[in-house]
Amino acid sequence: MRIGVVTFPGSLDDGDAARAARIAGADAVRLWHGDPDLHGVDAVVLPGGFSYGDALRCGAIARFAPVMDSIVDAARGGLPVLGICNGFQILCEAHLLPGALTRNQHLHFRNRDQFLSVESAGTAWTTSFTAGQEILIPVKNGEGCYVADERTLDQLEAEGRVVARYLRGNPNGSQRDIAAITNEAGNVVGIMPHPEHAVETLTGPSLDGLGFFTSVLRALAGPAGVNAGGHQ
């Protein structure tokens, strides 16, 4: 299985995302923001960082990168896409996910290990978890406060599309403690905290992040997979 990791100018966590994919057992394929060719990958990770220096709004410029045209098309066709932190912001700007990420309510950058509750184990990126499972992964953002109108929030809740919630303290004021959401089909997931930083005991607070990457491999491998048949 080939997991593509996009590098934008200003991406920071592309190396860790590729490493996490490899540790999970995938081939990590580096994708370049200026190259619309997805090189036959089976899934894509949009990594954390500050693409294009967060000019204008986080993710606003990255959305128009040549690689994003291909990713938006492929995602609508079922390609599993995981946006982490800045990647989540890009997915919202690209309208693959509803809502937006805004300045942390307390205006401080938050960098800490964060407990989450996995609310949905039904997405392409979360089948390795069980609903209600507690996990611990790092969070580090300045603009991670998820906002959407009440109707959208109610719809996300009703359709089981809140993928993870903050536990034991909301680090950014995110509405309804939302840390991760998915699209209707369950193949596109945006998450603010960083699973790719929790895949090895040497550097992470746990190995809980690995589950996101093993989930997508499972989804791609088996007929039990969730809306994840590659993009061909």
Add this chain to the structure above:
Amino acid sequence: MARVVVDVMLKPEILDPQGQAVANALPRLGVNDVSSVRIGRRIEIEFAGEPDPDRAREIADKLLANPVIEDFTIHVVDDAVAEVV
């Protein structure tokens, strides 16, 4: 030279923590009669030819503002005269 000015503001229902931080700092300046501060962004666009408000509206809608959280207004400014439109 005429420019199109786009003003982008957070929607009223979206919390503006930056504006709140500024409002909270005002008493330290001795200013105690401000009830609210909200911060937006002003963008000036110069066209190669005549200013084109419709084109500017398209730019604002697609890129300059995020309609999920922000509203925008557009007007043309002529440096030689006063503001028009």
